[in-house]
Amino acid sequence: MPQEMSYFTKDEVKEMEQSAAQTTEQEKNNNAARRQRKTDENRNRNNKNYTTLLWIVIALVAVLFVLAMIISVWNDKTTQAASVPTNASQAVSVDSAASEVQEVQQTELVGPQVSKDDWFMVLASPGNPLPEGFDPETELVDSAGYYLDSRAVEDFFAMEQAATDAGLQLKVISGFRSANRQQSLYEAQVQQFLNDGLSQQEAEAQAQRIEQKQYESDHNTGLAVDIVPTYKQTKDAAVITQLPEYQWLVEHAAEYGFILRYPQDKEEVTGVEFKPWHWRYVGKEMAAFLTENNLTLDEYWQTYFS
Ligand SMILES: [Zn+2]
Secondary structure, three states, rough: OOOOHOOOOHHHHHHHHHHHHHHHHHHHHHHHHHHHHHHHHHHHHHHHHHHHHHHHHHHHHHHHHHHHHHHHHHHHHHHHHHHOOOOOOOOOOOOHHHHHHHHHHHHHHHOOOOOOHHHHHOOOOOOOOOOOOOOOOOOEEEEEOOEEEEHHHHHHHHHHHHHHHHEEEEEEEEOOHOOOHHHHHHHHHHHHHHHOOOOHHHHHHHOOOOOOOOOHHHHOOEEEEEEEEEOOOOOHHHHHHOHHHHHHHHHHHHOOEEEEEEOOHHHHHEEEEOOOOHHHHOHHEEEEHHHHHHHHOOHHHHHHHO
């Protein structure tokens, strides 16, 4: 402190010095507090920024998840719509390969929309008889006295006409049979095997593969017709299969609603020997399905009705 300015007392000067020092100290403290406040404010601002960012990320993840779920459900619905509703309980799957496999399997299993009560689906086979007294309404289809279920007659005549137009000669050798008529055919067949030296049990088992008991024959349904070439009226399978009449029927019968009821490679399924002359009406849609998929009527029943 310069001497010429000492018009304050020493005490005053001291007091002033102290006061100035205090002020400086206070300012220092104030500045420190301000800095601290600023730092805190910055920290708070940074914290707020982090929180906002976190919420945006969470929202984005949530939106993506919801989108994925929507796409997954939509895919699943599309798959179900394209295939058949045999299996409603499909797991939601985004694996397209798995979906494709599922779709193919279901498509293979789908047949025409029919019920076991539809008249053209009736099944008679060894050990699986028709109801007692089963007796369909029939119409004459051949001058020799053979009848078919009235509802199948129109398609039968159309098939016969188409074969004739193609230069072929079809001859009906059996149609609807009454229960009594079938039973006598069966008993005659059993007797023949007994004559050949078979036991009663063996004779009955073998006869079933050729002529079934009453109500167990396809001929009892009124939907079966035996057809051979007019010029070769035989039940020799090796001969019939070589002739154009049989070959034409194999190719075209389904177009008129008929199937080969007892194919060669299905003897264990049908329980009946190969009968290349025996045709059975099942309606056009079912005939096409069974023929395309190499299925017998028995297999359709086993797969869809049991
Ligand atoms: Zn027959």
